[in-house]
Amino acid sequence: MIKSFCVYIPRFYLPMRARQFFISTLKEAPADAEVISQKLMLRAGMIRRLAAGIYTWMPMGLRVLAKVEAIVREEMNRAGALELFMPAVQPAELWAESGRWEKYGPELLRFKDRHDRDFVIGPTHEEVITDVVRREIKSYKQLPRHFYQIQTKFRDEIRPRFGVMRGREFLMKDGYSFHATFEDLQREYAVMYETYTRIFTRLGLKFRAVAADNGAIGGTGSHEFHVLADSGEDVIAYCPTSDYAANVELKEVCHAVAGDPSPDGQGTLELCRGIEVGHIFQLRTQYAEALNCNFINEQGQEQPMEMGCYGIGVTRIVGAAIEQGHDERGIIFPSAMAPFDLVIVPMGWNKSEAVRTTAEKLYGELIRAGIDVILDDRDERPGSMLADWELIGIPHRIVIGDRSLKEGRVEYQHRRDSTATPVNLTDITTLVCQRLGG
RNA sequence: CGGAGUGUGGCUCAGCCUGGUAGAGCACUGCGUUCGGGACGCAGGGGUCGUAGGUUCAAAUCCUAUCACUCCGACCA
Incomplete structure (x- = not known):
């Protein structure tokens, strides 16, 4: 029985019993x-x-993480990027070559191996990917190329603070694209802008793309994607009547207050807070030059x-997502990243055989309908x-309880609903499928 | 790194000022009663009071050092 489900249910989405x-x-x-x-x-x-800024992801949290990862992967793959997996531990020589061994500062965790050679635990992978590409790609015919990974x-x-929002160890999707011309880089940059918009939309987040400072990573042309939340560490200046939005770290809006004219001349600025969850850059040739990542042109x-x-x-x-979705009772996950789509809560599991058999039957039905369900047994x-x-x-x-079961009913409630709705047992699977589909 | 704090059972905390038998609630174990919105009773288990020194007849409590953590600031694809 399980075997047949494995064909189409990704491994992290296996239905579950609470005791298991x-x-x-x-x-x-x-x-x-x-x-x-x-x-x-x-x-x-x-x-x-x-430890400070270092967390274990327990099974419940890992399911959430896995769902986020799956959407990121799907959209990156759709955009034509190819997944690979680079080492977390990187030799110092590569960082010396790019100049960041000196430049990066104490945020770069350095250590020595048994032979007294210097290594770092990667905070980012420009050096490693550039090293891969310079060894593999020699001709314009092999370009463009976009590699990405999801890695610690x-x-x-x-x-470190705010839990997983500013941890020291964290999971990141980092992609790197390589091009023969600046025009082609700009094309890919636009593709990624669209891809990120799709990803955050699918995740069910309220977000905004904003013009950003390039920071230590260098290069020109950069946008940040911010989830809008009052607890965000960044302040965004945006124009409600146009597309203009920028991090206040940017020079042109660093002293902006609400009501100032928008730099694009299309209205006035408002300020809000955001959590940076994505960042895209046009690095241009700075790493390629430092690391001799060259190709032969036409x-x-x-x-x-x-x-x-x-x-x-x-x-x-x-x-x-939790900063954006919660109430006094707890988390309200967007459906795309909830650890389970649906929970069956039987009242009196050990007392009532009717409750138990109904719960089991419904559990089976919902699994067959492809719903990511957990049965609280x-x-x-x-x-x-x-x-x-x-x-x-x-x-x-x-x-599911004896009380409503006598009338052939169970109770359905969405996390955002204030009360439960009685639903005929015969209709519940259809109703749930409709709700989940929409 | 500067400033301010906190370390007492798995979690939340009291006790410290004024030194004298280590506590409560939650969680956990057993039994019983319960069972449609985080139950109750009884009986249990679990703590070298962050660590190391010092003062003292006696230190969770006072002193010194050290470590860890938290908050404010600088930092940050």
Whole structure:
């Protein structure tokens, strides 16, 4: 039976029984948790802290992460980028070659191996990918090329905080594109702008693309993608009546206040806060030149490649989504990244055979309908089961109890609904499929 | 790195000022009663009070050092 599901259900989406899974919720958040997403992720048992800015992703949290990753992968693949996987540990020589061994500062975690050779734990992978490409690609005929990976990064932040939103170890999607001409780089940059817009839209986030400073990574042409949230660390100046939006780190709006004229002349500026979850850059040739990443052009001459780089903070997205979606009861996940689509909550699992058989039957039906469902077979008291699932933020819930079962009904409730709706047992699967499809 | 704090059972915290038998709630184990919104009773298990020195008859409590963590600032694809 399981075998047939494996054909079309990705491994992270396997349906689950609560006793088989691992649910570890807390009534109170640890005292050092500062922002709401961090408190809720800890309380919901999604993450556990190992050291400052370093977290274990528990099974419940990993499911969320996996769903975010899956969407990022799908859209990157759709855009024609190819996935690879680079080492976290990188030799110092490569960083000396690019000049960043000196330039990067203490945020770069350095260490020596047993032979006393210097290494770093990668905070980013421009050096490594450029090294790969300079060895592999020699001709304009092999360009353009876009490689990406989803990988653990380490940045030794001065002050890690806000849980997974500013961790030291975190998961990032980083893509690097290589081009024969600047025009082709600009084309790919536009493709990535669209791709990022698709990704954040599919994830169900309220976001805005903003013009950005290039920072230490260098180059020209850069946009950040911000999830809009009051707890964000960045301030964005935007014009509600045009497309203009910029990080206030940018010179042209660094002293802007609400009501100032927009630099594009199309209205006045407003200010809001954002969490940076994506960043795209036109690096141009700076790394290619430093690392001699050259190709032979149509005229037979050697020239450095044009480069773009594109990052998404995968772990940060989860925190940002929770900052944007929560209430007094807990997390409200966008359906695309909830650990499960739907939970079946049977009241009196061990007491009522009718409840148990109905729950099992419905569980099977929903699995066959392709729904990512969890069956709460823990036989807990109703209050604690309902509180758990509201804390964890499962979008759809079906409660099965003797009371409504007598009338052939179960109760359906969306996480955002204030009350449950009685639904005939015969209609519930259809209703849920409609809700999930839409 | 500057400034301010906090370290007491898995979690939230009290006790410290004024030194004298280590506590509460949650969680955990057993039994019973419960069971449609985080139940109750009884009985249990679990803590070298961050660590190392010092003062003292006696230190969770006072002193010194050290480590970890948190907050504010500088930093940050």
